[in-house]
Amino acid sequence: MNIRPQLKEVPMASNARPEPIIEIRGIHKTYGGSVVALKDINLELFRGQMTSLLGPSGCGKTTLLKIIAGLLDADAGEVRVAGKPVTGPGPERAFVFQDFALMPWASVLRNAAFGLELRGVAKSEREDKARHYIREVGLTGFEDKYPHELSGGMRQRVGLARALAVDADVLLMDEPFSAVDEQTRRKFQEDLIRLREIEKKTFIIVTHSIEEAVYLSDRIVLLSPRPGRISQIIDPDIPRNGDPDAIRRDSAYLDLIDDIWRGLRAYVE
Numbered sequence: 001m002n003i004r005p006q007l008k009e010v011p012m013a014s015n016a017r018p019e020p021i022i023e024i025r026g027i028h029k030t031y032g033g034s035v036v037a038l039k040d041i042n043l044e045l046f047r048g049q050m051t052s053l054l055g056p057s058g059c060g061k062t063t064l065l066k067i068i069a070g071l072l073d074a075d076a077g078e079v080r081v082a083g084k085p086v087t088g089p090g091p092e093r094a095f096v097f098q099d100f101a102l103m104p105w106a107s108v109l110r111n112a113a114f115g116l117e118l119r120g121v122a123k124s125e126r127e128d129k130a131r132h133y134i135r136e137v138g139l140t141g142f143e144d145k146y147p148h149e150l151s152g153g154m155r156q157r158v159g160l161a162r163a164l165a166v167d168a169d170v171l172l173m174d175e176p177f178s179a180v181d182e183q184t185r186r187k188f189q190e191d192l193i194r195l196r197e198i199e200k201k202t203f204i205i206v207t208h209s210i211e212e213a214v215y216l217s218d219r220i221v222l223l224s225p226r227p228g229r230i231s232q233i234i235d236p237d238i239p240r241n242g243d244p245d246a247i248r249r250d251s252a253y254l255d256l257i258d259d260i261w262r263g264l265r266a267y268v269e
């Protein structure tokens with residue numbers, strides 16, 4: 001059922017739209033010959049923005065993220081990153097896995113530096129960079145700890161530090177908030193907004209949470225269930241430079257959550 005068949009574009013408050021860094025044209029993906037996960041996905045995502053892929057379970061969010069990452073091939077269509085067709089993983093994209101994919105036998109420092117280690121960066125250079133990003137994600141003092149000594153939220157930060165350390169332009173995060181409690185989740189959301197300001201990266205996040213998508217995103221891509229298609233693209237006009245609690249009480253924020261929920265509820269009833 002398609003609640004909102006119209007592709008609705010709500011203009012952003014800012015004057016100029018940044019340049020597209022990711023262009024997705026005519027993506028189709030079928031699993032096992034019969035499960036149509038994505039159908040005719042066309043989308044542009046902009047440099048320096050935070051985009052959320054939002055929609056009911058099974059609508060193809062992770063599939064789309066993995067196709068952008070180059071971890072999965074589409075059956076048809078094309079993804080371009082900074083003008084270049086995606087043919088596999090590349091250094092300009094970093095993928096943060098749902099379970100953060102940390103190595104249990106390695107320290108926080110080595111885990112954070114691991115992407116650089118894979119790229120053959122010398123030990124002192126990669127550790128300097130890793131320390132910088134460990135500090136930026138708020139984990140100074142934990143460099144020598146191991147993943148089992150950390151909370152879920154801290155492990156999540158190590159995963160983010162590793163992704164930031166490789167200095168990719170695009171960070172792809174598959175439900176980065178799913179494994180942590182509500183307080184940790186809120187704090188991490190606030191930190192992510194701050195980091196995006198500092199680092200000027202392009203973030204693409206898969207989420208189930210409408211609140212999270214509205215709180216974080218410059219652009220929300222709403223997918224409808226199988227076959228996954230884009231049902232709506234929303235560019236929320238929410239002031240994000242104020243007090244986080246004030247943002248969460250802002251009427252534009254609350255109205256948009258309500259609006260998206262009304263569109264999605266039919267899929268879960």
Ligand SMILES: Nc1ncnc2c1ncn2[C@@H]1O[C@H](COP(=O)(O)OP(=O)(O)OP(=O)(O)O)[C@@H](O)[C@H]1O
Binds near residue numbers: 037057061
């Ligand atoms: N490897 C696979 N083999 C067969 N079907 C798959 C495979 N991966 C995903 N699917 C199916 O494709 C559809 C889209 O899956 P995907 O994981 O992309 O959705 P999603 O929106 O991320 O779901 P969720 O929110 O539950 O994580 C689902 O119906 C899923 O069952």
